[in-house]
Amino acid sequence: MAEAWDLCIEEDLSRMEEIIADAARSENPELTEMCSYVLQAQGKRLRPAVCLLSYLACGGEDMEKPVMIAAALEIIHNATLVHDDINDEAELRRGRKALYKEYALSKSIVTGDFLLAIGFRLVGKTSPELAEYIVEAATSMGIGEFNQSDFEYDGEVSESDYMEIVNGKTARLIESSAKCGAFLAGSDIAVIDSLGEFALKIGIAFQIVDDVLDVIGDPGSTGKPVGNDILEGKPTLPIIFAIQDEEHGDRIRELFEDRGLTQEEVEHTIGLMKQTDFLERCMATAEDLVREGKRALEVLEDSRYKDSLYALADFILERDR
Amino acid sequence: MAEAWDLCIEEDLSRMEEIIADAARSENPELTEMCSYVLQAQGKRLRPAVCLLSYLACGGEDMEKPVMIAAALEIIHNATLVHDDINDEAELRRGRKALYKEYALSKSIVTGDFLLAIGFRLVGKTSPELAEYIVEAATSMGIGEFNQSDFEYDGEVSESDYMEIVNGKTARLIESSAKCGAFLAGSDIAVIDSLGEFALKIGIAFQIVDDVLDVIGDPGSTGKPVGNDILEGKPTLPIIFAIQDEEHGDRIRELFEDRGLTQEEVEHTIGLMKQTDFLERCMATAEDLVREGKRALEVLEDSRYKDSLYALADFILERDR
Numbered sequence: 001m002a003e004a005w006d007l008c009i010e011e012d013l014s015r016m017e018e019i020i021a022d023a024a025r026s027e028n029p030e031l032t033e034m035c036s037y038v039l040q041a042q043g044k045r046l047r048p049a050v051c052l053l054s055y056l057a058c059g060g061e062d063m064e065k066p067v068m069i070a071a072a073l074e075i076i077h078n079a080t081l082v083h084d085d086i087n088d089e090a091e092l093r094r095g096r097k098a099l100y101k102e103y104a105l106s107k108s109i110v111t112g113d114f115l116l117a118i119g120f121r122l123v124g125k126t127s128p129e130l131a132e133y134i135v136e137a138a139t140s141m142g143i144g145e146f147n148q149s150d151f152e153y154d155g156e157v158s159e160s161d162y163m164e165i166v167n168g169k170t171a172r173l174i175e176s177s178a179k180c181g182a183f184l185a186g187s188d189i190a191v192i193d194s195l196g197e198f199a200l201k202i203g204i205a206f207q208i209v210d211d212v213l214d215v216i217g218d219p220g221s222t223g224k225p226v227g228n229d230i231l232e233g234k235p236t237l238p239i240i241f242a243i244q245d246e247e248h249g250d251r252i253r254e255l256f257e258d259r260g261l262t263q264e265e266v267e268h269t270i271g272l273m274k275q276t277d278f279l280e281r282c283m284a285t286a287e288d289l290v291r292e293g294k295r296a297l298e299v300l301e302d303s304r305y306k307d308s309l310y311a312l313a314d315f316i317l318e319r320d321r
Numbered sequence: 322m323a324e325a326w327d328l329c330i331e332e333d334l335s336r337m338e339e340i341i342a343d344a345a346r347s348e349n350p351e352l353t354e355m356c357s358y359v360l361q362a363q364g365k366r367l368r369p370a371v372c373l374l375s376y377l378a379c380g381g382e383d384m385e386k387p388v389m390i391a392a393a394l395e396i397i398h399n400a401t402l403v404h405d406d407i408n409d410e411a412e413l414r415r416g417r418k419a420l421y422k423e424y425a426l427s428k429s430i431v432t433g434d435f436l437l438a439i440g441f442r443l444v445g446k447t448s449p450e451l452a453e454y455i456v457e458a459a460t461s462m463g464i465g466e467f468n469q470s471d472f473e474y475d476g477e478v479s480e481s482d483y484m485e486i487v488n489g490k491t492a493r494l495i496e497s498s499a500k501c502g503a504f505l506a507g508s509d510i511a512v513i514d515s516l517g518e519f520a521l522k523i524g525i526a527f528q529i530v531d532d533v534l535d536v537i538g539d540p541g542s543t544g545k546p547v548g549n550d551i552l553e554g555k556p557t558l559p560i561i562f563a564i565q566d567e568e569h570g571d572r573i574r575e576l577f578e579d580r581g582l583t584q585e586e587v588e589h590t591i592g593l594m595k596q597t598d599f600l601e602r603c604m605a606t607a608e609d610l611v612r613e614g615k616r617a618l619e620v621l622e623d624s625r626y627k628d629s630l631y632a633l634a635d636f637i638l639e640r641d642r
Binding site: 104105109112120125128136138139145 | 351426430431438441446449450459462
């Protein structure tokens with residue numbers, strides 16, 4: 001868990017874990033259990049790290065509010081994962097059964113709603129003025145999910161379609177994590193927007209790397225079976241670039257558009273993809289985004305927290321493959 | 322649609338419908354279509370009426386904010402219905418196919434989340450200080466749904482278990498509708514709490530009548546098949562009272578606890594229930610609640626709006642059977 005970049009917020013992240021554990025408790029024991037199942041699965045806590053480091057890098061000192069908001073962001077993120085897994089019919093999440101596979105589907109839908117509500121409650125109690133950033137991101141997620149569905153099993157999907165999908169689905173909540181941190185530190189609007197731009201860019205890069213790992217990752221460290229996105233017809237940048245390959249593109253497109261691939265055919269598709277330059281192009285795109293994101297941080301004075309934001313951005317490119 | 326009690330807020334309700342229609346629009350055409358499908362199904366608009374009349378009865382004059390909040394409450398309520406129908410495997414809602422039956426399940430889950438987010442966004446933009454009332458109600462709904470599941474097909478369920486379930490599932494959002502109205506009118510905390518008590522009580526009565534209509538209602542006017550709650554093992558007050566019957570109680574309990582009833586057996590159960598005093602006892606309970614609720618309005622000065630709140634309370638007892 002502990003990455004180089006979160007050493008300077010280690011204590012704050014521990015306090016955040018306590019707040020998350022507290023917030024998940026309710027008078028219904030099974031609901032508490034299901035919330036804990038989700039929240040204790042120890043994700044990367046990327047959104048909290050972005051929020052806390054943005055706050056510190058903007059000169060914030062009192063950690064109370066940012067830690068609460070970081071907890072709220074992580075809870076809201078997890079709420080959306082619960083529903084995403086149902087929608088994607090995912091079996092696994094972070095190497096364990098998805099919530100709706102371990103418990104009932106109907107209770108999982110309610111648990112997602114409950115987590116969303118307690119996330120918003122935490123925002124309202126801490127800093128109601130941040131609600132707009134966060135709720136705006138939550139609405140974008142819905143739009144992103146619909147845009148993604150529109151291109152399922154559709155080889156016509158373009159790089160700009162992909163950017164629009166990922167923007168809503170993933171990057172906007174990461175953007176709002178940074179904006180919340182900067183806002184709480186009392187930064188002016190130009191700085192808040194710059195931090196937002198940084199986070200939006202690295203958020204897209206994060207999703208690109210995630211999509212790359214679906215093709216070439218080690219299931220042992222990603223916690224998900226390889227080729228899952230191909231099986232489900234998800235429009236990802238690896239597929240988009242692979243389809244553009246002169247030699248293998250047409251065949252990859254045919255396979256991608258097939259709704260009934262066997263596991264063998266998925267592996268065959270991956271084999272063909274590996275003969276294209278999808279990996280180089282994806283990583284180059286992600287690197288460009290990280291570079292642009294870092295550039296947006298130039299407005300900040302130098303500090304160890306600014307360095308940590310740089311390190312966090314670099315970490316995104318170096319996740320386990 | 323137009324009931325006696327909403328004549329004095331007819332124009333405001335029309336403006337609210339426009340706000341709801343606007344809020345449902347997004348850049349994704351199918352998402353917009355699905356949101357419209359849900360929001361234009363013309364429910365009873367009970368929560369908006371409670372909010373607007375509470376505001377007026379507390380002396381509020383400028384309708385702008387309360388109309389926005391009324392829209393937000395109705396959107397949030399509808400968001401929960403979308404997910405409830407999935408959880409209950411309901412076929413119909415307001416006489417039409419449930420959203421997830423007309424569209425895809427996964428998109429329906431996202432639509433519910435999106436509606437929840439735009440509801441919260443509307444609250445945040447209008448009066449962030451109201452978020453706490455509303456989010457609190459949203460968390461209670463989750464707890465209520467879990468409590469309800471705990472007693473599915475369980476003849477041991479008691480009247481007080483039922484009250485706790487309904488409190489969370491239905492009444493808390495109606496309570497917060499009244500509190501929002503009173504708060505916006507600038508009322509002091511005692512008045513806000515009294516309006517909340519009024520709405521909580523009539524909210525429980527509303528659910529009791531709803532549960533009675535499931536047993537004796539006309540599917541043509543309820544929009545739902547008769548006996549649905551029995552089929553699904555829902556713990557309702559009609560069942561609780563019927564099980565207490567000396568002559569038929571044991572047999573009704575056996576049938577209620579059976580998870581595989583045929584439609585014929587459901588009708589047989591209803592036949593037995595009609596030989597008990599469940600209807601009189603349910604309506605007496607609902608009448609008591611309405612009476613207590615009205616008593617809580619004594620803090621208000623007399624006005625046509627106070628009279629409308631009384632009329633609204635009475636309407637709850639007189640819904641089509």
